[in-house]
Amino acid sequence: MGKGKGNPTGWIARVSRGQILFEMDGVSLSNARQAATLAA
Incomplete structure (x- = not known):
């Protein structure tokens, strides 16, 4: 349990x-x- 082997579902x-x-x-x-450079 808690080994992080599941697929990610978001960020x-x-x-x-x-x-x-x-x-x-x-x-x-x-x-x-x-x-992004122009907006900065």
């Missing part, structure tokens, strides 16, 4: 107060990086 990320998390779907990695 979790700890985000501290004052931080912003972005999720981009349907774009290439290079376009996502460029968009």
Whole structure:
């Protein structure tokens, strides 16, 4: 019990107060990086 052999069902990320998390779907990695750089 507790060996972590199950399939993952989702992703979790700890985000501290004052931080912003972005999720981009349907774009290439290079376009996502460029968009994040332009937005910063």
